[in-house]
Amino acid sequence: MAPDATPADIQAVVSMVELAGGEAFVSRGVSRIVIGLVGDVDLFATLNLGAMRGVSSVTRISAKYKLVSREHHPDRTTVQVGGVPIGPDTVTLIAGPCAVETPDQTLQAALMAKAAGATLLRGGAYKPRTSPYAFQGLGVEGLRILTDVREQTGLPIVTEVVAADDVATVAEHADMLQIGTRNMQNFPLLQAVGAAGRPVMLKRGMSATIEEWLMAAEYIAQRGNLDIVLCERGIRTFETATRNTLDISAVPVVQRLSHLPVIVDPSHSGGRRDLVLPLSRAAIVAGADGVIVDVHPYPDIALCDGPQALVEEDLTALSATVRDLAGYMGRRIPVSAPIAA
Amino acid sequence: MAPDATPADIQAVVSMVELAGGEAFVSRGVSRIVIGLVGDVDLFATLNLGAMRGVSSVTRISAKYKLVSREHHPDRTTVQVGGVPIGPDTVTLIAGPCAVETPDQTLQAALMAKAAGATLLRGGAYKPRTSPYAFQGLGVEGLRILTDVREQTGLPIVTEVVAADDVATVAEHADMLQIGTRNMQNFPLLQAVGAAGRPVMLKRGMSATIEEWLMAAEYIAQRGNLDIVLCERGIRTFETATRNTLDISAVPVVQRLSHLPVIVDPSHSGGRRDLVLPLSRAAIVAGADGVIVDVHPYPDIALCDGPQALVEEDLTALSATVRDLAGYMGRRIPVSAPIAA
Amino acid sequence: MAPDATPADIQAVVSMVELAGGEAFVSRGVSRIVIGLVGDVDLFATLNLGAMRGVSSVTRISAKYKLVSREHHPDRTTVQVGGVPIGPDTVTLIAGPCAVETPDQTLQAALMAKAAGATLLRGGAYKPRTSPYAFQGLGVEGLRILTDVREQTGLPIVTEVVAADDVATVAEHADMLQIGTRNMQNFPLLQAVGAAGRPVMLKRGMSATIEEWLMAAEYIAQRGNLDIVLCERGIRTFETATRNTLDISAVPVVQRLSHLPVIVDPSHSGGRRDLVLPLSRAAIVAGADGVIVDVHPYPDIALCDGPQALVEEDLTALSATVRDLAGYMGRRIPVSAPIAA
């Protein structure tokens, strides 16, 4: 649709498509609205949609994904998360604890993150765990801790949601909703976050192809949400020296195929603290739009993934790395809000 | 718990554990009730639980999965689905269309299934599809078609559920709830079906290890449901000649580790009609407790996975195969209810 | 070429092709000779090769593999190994120790194999080992032990060759040359065994696709040897419960694509004794033309792969299994020569 298309214009297109027996999915991005059509493409071609008011252009697409494809959106997208950009002009550092455990641990981790140059805070209140006997997260209590820490540090919050029923609650507290690797093909959850009015970080399924990942993003986009950030976090292979194998090539490959931003999680892919720095460097020069890392003030007693969390001295190095290599790639680091008094 | 343990006995154990700061999960199987404890194991050891009324034995376990492990349940389990057994004494054939499309197509497929010796009807009303543009299933309307066909054929229904919110509705219509490969680690969904009072078929995640699969089953068991049937359906590998690689070794491996029944889906693993028969034979003699296959009266126009659906003539061969090889393995085929007049 | 083609006829075809700037590869099977042409196919078409003496038919092929393809050889091949057939009419059991260690151990294993119905003896004199510090085989001394045991038991020998330089020596002693999984793409070795005048067993590379496996067979065929038996022995996947994942589907898939026999190695794929029987059963009913298993009289002190070797009591069960399921598949078991006095 054209930038000045009105709600009535949009509704007119949708109605026309539905009259023709098709389905129309309206996706709202920061700077444009796209309507995806599904149904009898030949019939649609007879409707003369291009002449309708507010329509900018009509394109016939046969790819498996449309709304997230770069084919017809050559400019790469910038997603805004609580005022912090993730996109082609920046390298955005997201940091925080794997799991929210206590107010103190979360605040300490957030202060570490901020000191290291992070402008977004990650932290899990709902944790999908392989074992039913592992710590499952604090739930709503964890969300409240996160919003308190946001108030104290000014860092917008990225947090995971694992059930469609929780989406409204999480969206109320968080600035960005994260879909974890095990839920990449949880289609009802994708549809729920697609309708939640919050930017979404979609982690790659640990055995998903790039095409399947983009089709999962399409599920979200189709519900009207184009504010999606893709996150490469390692794939499952035969190699056991690392928890998963970071598919660094996925960064440039995805950026060719899709206009969406792509960030890298070097903490979960390697599963080892000593790999976070070299993999973060690799991610940035491979073109990643950001890096998301685990930090923990006391990793030895972390309830979740302690062995991969960065500690104080690593963060100084990470901070310098992100700054230097972002500069090398011609990008800037987003500026963080000052810590609230 | 002992066979004659009363609800009050069970509650007493649960209360004792909770007083000690632990959690107690009560799992009800066909013939026994097991209470799983999580928390300070050393403290539990001081509680003298073994002396409480209704307690049969107390076992200290450290495995990643407990309730589904064979370690303390040497006898393999038989799960009853609408009166049809799946377990060590039988080879149960489950057949039906991949997706429920129309009443006629479903009935025809069910009659084909029944003629081939199937005693359970499979058919999807809710379909998790990789592409948002693919047929997503008929939903509640599909469930109604299935219950109509059950009435006409006497075949109990196995059908997939993809969202926790749908569990109650599906459980109301179906005899067995199926968790698909993409949802094997959708933990809220596992917990919901664990509490739904219906037997569950848990398909293996296409890139899940056997250990992760059993931990997923443990999620269901922990909510009180031990009527779980595991279904091997192929894993993701580098080989592209087949859709996935059937891990036939998983059948004996799982049967060593768990008391739960294991069946095989040769249709989805191979993705090719010509492989269904040889893989069904292989499954039965590897020790599978059943086989689940796609059938379709008009596979060329199927909305889902037509290329792998068996047709009339294949079914005659399959029927003979199941009968002969079940006999070779010292098992019988469950008897189907007569077709309602 | 026609069955009555003379060496002069063959040479004439080869010369003609070479005159046209092409290459001609003569492959001799048990019952036919095939000449594969490489070069300017359009030019070849002008040569009127079909009219030359001794030429039966000329076929233009563009597949990645030609000589081993079933496309133009619809009848499946039977390979004779020291008088023992491997092909579509039989289920051939090959058994013996993983490695030849001593004369006594080899003889005892051979007698066990024979008692179980095996008609070919396997045993490694040259062992490719992942670690340079592991037992590497006895070399020529091992070959001599094998030929002594052949004399004592009447069992023809299948043994591995790992270096092109050893091919002549091994071919002098053995009835069948085995190419191991790590050498499936050792092209000089493939070419050497292709020219050695002995049947070849080509194990699938542990991460080779079926197409790559058939192209490796084509290397052997191209040097004039069509007496090739393919052996599925498990592929590398993420699953760690078994050493490799037996790709049981490969049996029917390969039999569609190639006229060559396919056997299965359940010992090396699973790496566990308790899986050998169920996987052998699965292999036979999936259509395998034979099974190759490890046996060892004293597995606890085996220098190589002891944990997967069958012992006495397993063999009785295996023997019955092969006999019964071969019968079920409409095949017979080859008859073994009597033990020499």
Added chain:
Amino acid sequence: MAPDATPADIQAVVSMVELAGGEAFVSRGVSRIVIGLVGDVDLFATLNLGAMRGVSSVTRISAKYKLVSREHHPDRTTVQVGGVPIGPDTVTLIAGPCAVETPDQTLQAALMAKAAGATLLRGGAYKPRTSPYAFQGLGVEGLRILTDVREQTGLPIVTEVVAADDVATVAEHADMLQIGTRNMQNFPLLQAVGAAGRPVMLKRGMSATIEEWLMAAEYIAQRGNLDIVLCERGIRTFETATRNTLDISAVPVVQRLSHLPVIVDPSHSGGRRDLVLPLSRAAIVAGADGVIVDVHPYPDIALCDGPQALVEEDLTALSATVRDLAGYMGRRIPVSAPIAA
């Protein structure tokens, strides 16, 4: 052994070990000689080897690899190739055509390589090809072209050897012997190059674990050659968007485990020209000691892997990248010899 140990000292140690029924493997590196012992370690402990003349220290090792392990050689090794270092102080660029086709093509590619800052020339005269119908390389003629081009450009040569029988010939012409991915576990070949008196580049098997890769290096080291450079070139996974998946994490992981240099091949891992630059950048900042890339003056008519070869304009960018990021990592680029008049 101590730096001033004499051949007689070495022989004395070897003889002592052999008297004790063990085996001794003498490995000569640039700056030290190591003797690896295999056999009864407890018996060796009684020999008082540490007191023998020329012995610097004795260490008891139980790892699967010893000579290549970093455990007892904390300093990382620099390998010299025709005067060009590959090691921790430099980022060495190796470039050239995938296959040597003609003198002109090879010279043009070498000049391109040199202009881009490469100090070593790669080029294959012996090509291991999956299909027997693909171009197999020029053999000795290709080696002669390479030595001519070396004379014209001053670039030492890295070239592949695929058969033990060819090792002497290739070693006579080349400055470094390359073992390709399909031969990583061709143990006779590893042993032959281990004894050839030339540095070796050992590519990772496309489905080899890091541990297996290091054990393959150990085979070479055990024959007396510690001048080994490891080359990560992508592993086989389920992802099909790239030819293989570059395991970027392998760089820091291997450098923790082994003292050997590690370089990265971004051309073969991705199989796409557009990925060579981003993956080269990622490799350098992940800590790689060098990068090896395909270049071709006329990629559209290349006989081998044309789609991944860099062309002129890419090379200017690559040159700047290597220089800048080497500097960022505190390393220098080796200086190339001037082009011969």
